[in-house]
Amino acid sequence: MNLITNLKQSTAGCIHQLYGVQLQPEQVLVNATKPEFEGDYTIVLFAFVKQLGKSPEVLGNELGAAMLAKMPGILTDFNIVKGFLNFSISNQFWFDSIKNAKVENLLPTNTHPRKIMVEYSSPNTNKPLHLGHLRNNFLGWSIAEILKLQGNEVVKTCIVNDRGIHICKSMIAWQLFANGATPTDTQQKGDHFVGDYYVKYNDAYKAQVAELVASGMTQELAEKEAPIQKGAQEMLLKWEQGDAATIDLWKRMNSWVYEGFDTTYKKIGSDFVKTYYESNTYLLGKELVEQGLQKNVFYQKEDTSVWIDLTGDGLDEKIVRRKDGTSVYITQDIGLAEVKQKEFNTDASIYVVGDEQNYHFKVLKLICQKLQLPAADGIYHLSYGMVELPTGKMKSREGTVVDADDLVEEMINISKEKTESLGKVSEFTSDQLNELYNTIGLGALKFFLLRVDPKKKMIFNPEESIDFHGFTGPFIQYTHARIKSILRKTGTAVELTTCELLPLEKALAIELSNFPAVINEAAETLDPSKVAIYTFNLAKLFNSFYAELSIANSESEEKKQLRIKLAILTAATLQKGMRALGINVPEQM
RNA sequence: GGUUCGGUAGCUCAGCUGGAUAGAGCGUCAUCCUUCUAAGAUGAGGGUCAUUGGUUCGAAUCCAAUCCGAAUCACCA
Incomplete structure (x- = not known):
């Protein structure tokens, strides 16, 4: 047992013996003694002085003597300075701790190992990884390792955001500007290659908007009417309809990105037991919406969209199904939580995601709890802050990212x-x-x-x-x-x-x-x-x-x-x- | 506007379940390699712990208000 824990328990025990008062060991404050005082560990007496009706001096002397008797061979002496009871630890105790320590036995002992999922990295496939992703990857890997060192079983997973309008932007820019070029042709890493077209899209978009505004259109309308923007939206529609050519291009460009990511992951040491793709999971959660309606956790508005009212929990109302019957982001996450739980049966699931999504995860956990999903109580959001430049936030679109x-x-x-x-x-x-x-x-x-x-x-x-x-x-x-x-x-x-x-x-x-x-x-x-x-x-x-x-x-x-x-x-x-x-x-x- | 999170040395950060004189690193200045790795060690200097009030034996730490900054409150993911 750890010496500090021992000191806390012994103190609580001695106080019980001496004064008949029950204390929790955690209530005892044990500090390393400041160098200018005699001793190794200090118990702060002030907390008990009032409760026990003793002066610090009297309490210190009585407690000190009792402690010496209770921990013979470990405690050798004590002194009292104001309300601080300082104990000296025997030379032999520390000597033995060195002598008995074994290199293969330095880690904590864990009597209740758990199975824990750590989901991290979560890249988008329209651009390469940047400094913010590195923080995410290192945090995810590290927390997984720490949990392992603590004696738990850890499952590392990754959810790849491989669909959506942002991917279509890279795709349409490639169609327009690439002349069929591939990463092999340009000798580029695939993720950087695709990322360049994402930047090209934004350049073209800005130019088109400027042009439309110059021809007399309002800024707002121009942003909607820019041809390349419309092209990207049409592409998303085609993707959702399963258009063969679109899917083909999508697969091809994503494969370039994955090749690039693999190289980076290998270099920085990230690994995953299982990778989920959003293109497979974005329709999840539909049955859960039905169940939620039956349980009256959700309710339907006149326009047939489905909502949950979280105002009783200090949050807002949240939509979980659009009136056209499609899922929203949170619904996918609820569905994915359920799928992951069924697949791995973990005791807890840690999501390593930026703090911009704090609200999302609060809502996610709450909804899962209200639906009484097995995964609900084990959801933890490891929320981390953004990495910023001295000039402010990094923006891929504007090229102000640290790659x-x-x-x-x-x-x-x-x-x-x-x-x-x-x-x-x-x-x-x-x-x-x-x-x-x-x-x-x-x-x-x-x-x-x-x-x-x-x-x-x-x-x-x-x-x-x-x-x-x-x-x-x-x-x-x-x-x-x-x-x-x-x-x-x-x-x-x-x-x-x-x-x-x-x-x-x-x-x-x-x-x-x-x-x-x-x-x-x-x-x-x-x-x-x-x-x-x-x-x-x-x-x-x-x-x-x-x-x-x-x-x-x-x-x-x-x-x-x-x-x-x-x-x-x-x-x-x-x-x-x-x-x-x-x-x-x-x-x- | 609501909610959440932050504000500590020139800079980057610890400390925050209240405890003894607020700590590191970088940078600055000074000292230490004929002896085990100098990517190191030792010392100096540097602070109204955002502000004001409260709680108490004691507040950087808890509470309240105010100021400043960020995130979020999307039928985007």
């Missing part, structure tokens, strides 16, 4: 230059070098996007390249490589006897012991940044330790064995923490 492939490549190039200038891997083969550049470049990028709270929007300045120093992926990768380098020299066979721990040795032991709790917290809050912060602090602490104390030339053999073990545990913890972020750590860099 995912370009950025990844740039990061890899920077790591290559940096690595070459340091010249520490001269014996690497070219394959090994390329792998290292990928590891470091992607590590920097992933860490950069995962180190901040997902729900906050973040600013990315393309003028300043992503850092490789400080609170970054490469810093942690470097620390890992550094430890491995040391261990190659000292060996890893250890035999621990006993010795007094120095402050930095103890600090490392304490930090290492927190790892399982960090993974649990990250899993519960769906927040990989907790892991990023932890791995950074651990790496920083180790570097201080390294600068201060020699491992290979320790002052005694006992110390050397101890420090080698600390190094082994730190490297393994860093490796697992970074893995939780989807980042590999090199043996040498």
Whole structure:
């Protein structure tokens, strides 16, 4: 059991024994003691002072004495400063925690593993992936990994938005301007090729609107009447009617996009157990609308459209079926939730989707609950903020996007230059070098996007390249490589006897012991940044330790064995923490 | 206008279930490689925690109001 948990439970137990008052262990506040005070952990007494009718001084002394008796061999002493009860932990306890720790046993124990679906990535097939997609992909992959490390079974899925007016825009622009060209002809990645026609569509559209306005039409009307816009709408209609030529073109262009996406996904490490295509799912949910009508969850208006009234829940009315009988977005999602539940039978389903859809997911969960679908209560929206440029939002149409492939490549190039200038891997083969550049470049990028709270929007300045120093992926990768380098020299066979721990040795032991709790917290809050912060602090602490104390030339053999073990545990913890972020750590860099 | 989320150092962000003197990184300045990887370490400087009021032993943290910013409130997906 975790020491902090133990302290909380023991405190609650002692207070019950001493005063007959029942407390929940969670009500006990345990902090790491501030460095300027004597002790390792602090219990804040103020909370109980009033309830127990004792002065902090008296309560502290009585509780402190009882705690020492309750946790012999662990607690050695206590002192009271104002309302803070500071406990000192025995040297032996921390020494044993190092001695008994095993590399293969660093993760939390999970007595109730769950089966959880993580749906992420969700690209549109009319344009290539950009920086915002990268945040989504890294978050999705990371949260899936964190849940796995916590002991759960995870199913990663992807829903591809492969139909709709936006695809038709790329298609019609291709018909008009491409002269039958293909990505092979232009030697372009397929998703970029198709994306270029999406941009061309918008250029042509703007020109046509301007022309119509110049000839005397109002802006509003011109936007509706632009020929290319009408062409795209006709194409959508034809697609829905199953027109062979249209479907053919649609399949062809999508296949180019998928080829491009595959390359990118492979590069950045995204993978899925199952990919759903909206062209297959967009008609889902129809029977559920019928069921909902029968259950009186939904109601029909005079024009035969079907609605749900959520005003009682503080939301608005929402349409779930158009008067022409077709589904809307939310209906598809309800249907898909049902389909996924039947297919995988998961306990929970996490949707990694931008915060612009917060309202949508609130409504989705609520409707599913009202329909009493099995999937309903397990729906979680991992909502993340947009990635913005210093100049504001990214817009594909206006070309103000940071392209995912370009950025990844740039990061890899920077790591290559940096690595070459340091010249520490001269014996690497070219394959090994390329792998290292990928590891470091992607590590920097992933860490950069995962180190901040997902729900906050973040600013990315393309003028300043992503850092490789400080609170970054490469810093942690470097620390890992550094430890491995040391261990190659000292060996890893250890035999621990006993010795007094120095402050930095103890600090490392304490930090290492927190790892399982960090993974649990990250899993519960769906927040990989907790892991990023932890791995950074651990790496920083180790570097201080390294600068201060020699491992290979320790002052005694006992110390050397101890420090080698600390190094082994730190490297393994860093490796697992970074893995939780989807980042590999090199043996040498 | 309603709802939701945000505002902490020059910049990017932690801290937010109330606890001791508000923390990191970058940038700036200074110091440390004949000794285990300097992508590192050590130190200095930098703050009306948006504003005002409240709750209390104690507020960056909770509550209210105000100001600023964003998202959303589509028979688009």
